Amino acid sequence: MKFDGLNFGLVVALLLHPSPAWPQTSKPDAxxxxxxxxxxxxxxxxxxxxxxxxxxxxxxxxTEQVLSREDGQFLFPKVAAGPYRLTVSASxxxxxxxxxxxxxxxxxxxPPIRLTLAVDAVVVDxxxxxxxxxxxxxxxxxxxxxxxxxxNFFVSYLPDAVPLTTGQKxxxxxxxxxDPVQFGVVGIVAGIQHARNxxxxxxxxxxxxxxxxxxxxxxxxxxxxxxxxxxPSIFKQDPRYFYKGTGSTKSRMGYAISRAVIxxxxxxxxxxxxxxxxxxxxxxxxxxxxxPAEDRKGVRLTVENxxxxxxxxAMGHLVxxxxxxxxTTRARKVRGS
Numbered sequence: 004m005k006f007d008g009l010n011f012g013l014v015v016a017l018l019l020h021p022s023p024a025w026p027q028t029s030k031p032d033a034x035x036x037x038x039x040x041x042x043x044x045x046x047x048x049x050x051x052x053x054x055x056x057x058x059x060x061x062x063x064x065x066t067e068q069v070l071s072r073e074d075g076q077f078l079f080p081k082v083a084a085g086p087y088r089l090t091v092s093a094s095x096x097x098x099x100x101x102x103x104x105x106x107x108x109x110x111x112x113x114p115p116i117r118l119t120l121a122v123d124a125v126v127v128d129x130x131x132x133x134x135x136x137x138x139x140x141x142x143x144x145x146x147x148x149x150x151x152x153x154x155n156f157f158v159s160y161l162p163d164a165v166p167l168t169t170g171q172k173x174x175x176x177x178x179x180x181x182d183p184v185q186f187g188v189v190g191i192v193a194g195i196q197h198a199r200n201x202x203x204x205x206x207x208x209x210x211x212x213x214x215x216x217x218x219x220x221x222x223x224x225x226x227x228x229x230x231x232x233x234x235p236s237i238f239k240q241d242p243r244y245f246y247k248g249t250g251s252t253k254s255r256m257g258y259a260i261s262r263a264v265i266x267x268x269x270x271x272x273x274x275x276x277x278x279x280x281x282x283x284x285x286x287x288x289x290x291x292x293x294x295p296a297e298d299r300k301g302v303r304l305t306v307e308n309x310x311x312x313x314x315x316x317a318m319g320h321l322v323x324x325x326x327x328x329x330x331t332t333r334a335r336k337v338r339g340s
Contacts, residue, residue, distance in 0.1 A: 034084045034107040041113035042075040043091055050075030051118060054093040061086050075115075084109070089116075097121045137165040141175050144243075146333040154182045155331050157231070158244045158323050166269035167243075169236040176231045176242075180224055189220045204295020218293035225289050226312060230282030238277045239269040244323055259320035263313050283312035 043054040054071040058079050071077045071093075084107040092098040096118035105111055140161065147155045156179045167175070179185065193216035196202065205214040231242040245267060247258050266276035287309040 036081040036083055037105045037109040039079045039082050039111045041077060042115045043071045044075055044115045044117055046119055051093050054091055057090040059088050091116050093118055095121060133165050134168060137167055137171055140164050141171055145178055147331050149327060150330050151332045153184055154179050155327060158246055160246045162245055166241060172235055172242055173232045176227050180227050193219045202294055202298045204297050221293045222290045226286035229286050230279050234278035234282045240266045240278045244320055255324050259324040260317045262320050263317040283309035
């Protein structure tokens, strides 16, 4: 094909002439929201329900917050693409924060988020465990009976038994004093007093016996509450007798008798028996209120009753150390781990 001058000029003109601008469409934003899911567990891998999971973005507010379900799972269904931060917290656990980047439209299933116990929670748990162990130990003691009948609750055959709370001291005392057998023992004591016509101001007959019974029981109950609950709680002492069971006969006798004036503190150390000595004096003074005016001896009766109480404790410890252990049923030892 031949190109003449006209054709050549047309070609050049077309090449040099600017082409029209075609309209261009803008490209839509392809950043779609994604999903973040996961679970919250403790050190053992057990699910933590109710954990607070907070999601935050840089320069984006407000934050989003959900609670983990019973199985520990949580879900954020519509999360903007980009960097994010998760903060996880639960009662009793140390919080944890983690960061990540979510791509457009991504479904991110995070590995389990493991929380560890907070230091203060561990301390509370240990304290709770000690109280529970002490409770198990006194529940075992409440099964101890001489010949399977008479309650023998206030002796521990475990030298390092866990100290008791005030509530546990009270529990051990009232269970001992409200035991049906105790009522029978007091009845025998009142019967002997009645037969010997002790405290003549109470009179004769059934009425006299009833008054002697009430006075005897009131004396026992008052002494128990003061020496085994009130003062041991104030002075932080353990009201129980701790069976020794080892060593020579002489050393065991000395140990048993001295425990009437020496008591183990809740801190595990031996100290003067403030609870027993002061309690005997206090209960001895109060006992004056139970007896007829003509049979009250004021300070003398107080001192006599206190001396009887301390001496009786020493004798009781001796028989605990050398006799009662052999005839006490269910004398168990519950130890801690």
